[in-house]
Amino acid sequence: MKRDFLSVRDFTREEILESFEIAKDMKKDRLKYSEVLKGQTLALIFEKPSLRTRTSFDVGIQQLGGYSLYLSPNEISLGKRESVYDVAKNLERMVQGIMIRTFAHQIVEDMAKYAKIPIINGLTDLLHPCQAMADYLTVLEHKGKLDNSIKLVYVGDGNNVAHSLMYAGARLGVNVTISTPKGFEPNLIVWQNANEDAKKTGAKIEVVHNPQEAVKNADVIYTDVWASMGQESETDKRKQIFKPYQVNSELMSYAKDDTLFMHCLPAHRGDEVTDSVIDSPNSVVFDEAENRLHAQKAVMYKLMK
Ligand code: CP
Numbered sequence: 133m134k135r136d137f138l139s140v141r142d143f144t145r146e147e148i149l150e151s152f153e154i155a156k157d158m159k160k161d162r163l164k165y166s167e168v169l170k171g172q173t174l175a176l177i178f179e180k181p182s183l184r185t186r187t188s189f190d191v192g193i194q195q196l197g198g199y200s201l202y203l204s205p206n207e208i209s210l211g212k213r214e215s216v217y218d219v220a221k222n223l224e225r226m227v228q229g230i231m232i233r234t235f236a237h238q239i240v241e242d243m244a245k246y247a248k249i250p251i252i253n254g255l256t257d258l259l260h261p262c263q264a265m266a267d268y269l270t271v272l273e274h275k276g277k278l279d280n281s282i283k284l285v286y287v288g289d290g291n292n293v294a295h296s297l298m299y300a301g302a303r304l305g306v307n308v309t310i311s312t313p314k315g316f317e318p319n320l321i322v323w324q325n326a327n328e329d330a331k332k333t334g335a336k337i338e339v340v341h342n343p344q345e346a347v348k349n350a351d352v353i354y355t356d357v358w359a360s361m362g363q364e365s366e367t368d369k370r371k372q373i374f375k376p377y378q379v380n381s382e383l384m385s386y387a388k389d390d391t392l393f394m395h396c397l398p399a400h401r402g403d404e405v406t407d408s409v410i411d412s413p414n415s416v417v418f419d420e421a422e423n424r425l426h427a428q429k430a431v432m433y434k435l436m437k
Pocket residue numbers: 181182183184185186255263396397398
């Protein structure tokens with residue numbers, strides 16, 4: 133039975149933790165697992181731009197001994213030039229796995245339903261599960277544990293990154309507080325699902341508005357862009373609304389001396405985060421970026437070995 137990775141919820145808590153152990157081992161020696169994808173090709177479908185996802189999948193697949201095929205936004209036009217069904221039925225005849233970055237989450241769900249090969253979600257409007265895997269691996273490396281003694285506070289837009297951080301926190305037992313302006317809270321169904329999972333691990337998943345209150349006792353303060361890919365026309369309006377949610381030195385001063393600063397990147401310096409924070413010793417943003425490589429190699433290992 134083929135498996136997909138469309139959401140962090142596709143993995144159990146044990147599978148996530150096992151992936152982190154594999155990722156840590158892979159990180160020590162990039163060539164140790166060089167036969168895992170031998171003879172296998174993964175198609176990388178991008179309908180939005182990317183630096184980290186593109187690079188980390190491309191390099192990760194090579195390090196696992198496989199071949200990656202980049203398909204740019206202009207090439208496929210999922211659902212426009214050709215239906216999602218037909219794309220799935222064509223690609224499954226030629227490649228052994230597909231990573232997709234697209235807009236509607238339903239597209240990756242449909243692709244997974246139609247294709248007989250593993251599908252990996254490289255970001256949709258709803259979720260960014262590979263990012264959350266890299267992020268919690270980073271928290272584990274810096275804090276040495278993933279349980280409800282850890283409080284991760286996400287400040288900003290209740291978007292795809294926030295959703296996957298909620299799902300992963302709930303699965304792992306890490307407390308997650310999302311602090312957003314009114315009207316920009318996370319998706320209600322995601323919040324309900326996360327709360328359902330949190331009952332089993334004891335994690336507290338909460339959504340609040342006041343950022344200064346939220347970051348008190350935080351072990352991690354996380355932010356992301358205020359306007360995600362596809363929302364560019366709202367950029368100016370959002371800059372006004374989100375201004376009180378900027379992660380700057382003043383907001384960091386409400387937290388602890390060793391509170392980590394995290395960001396999935398790309399960052400809009402001067403908007404959601406100031407240079408004084410992203411360039412500070414508390415910032416682990418490039419560790420997160422590197423961990424995309426290791427965490428995703430572990431996900432591919434689990435789905436395709
Ligand atoms: N964090 C992240 O997904 O980066 P890219 O958009 O550059 O892939």
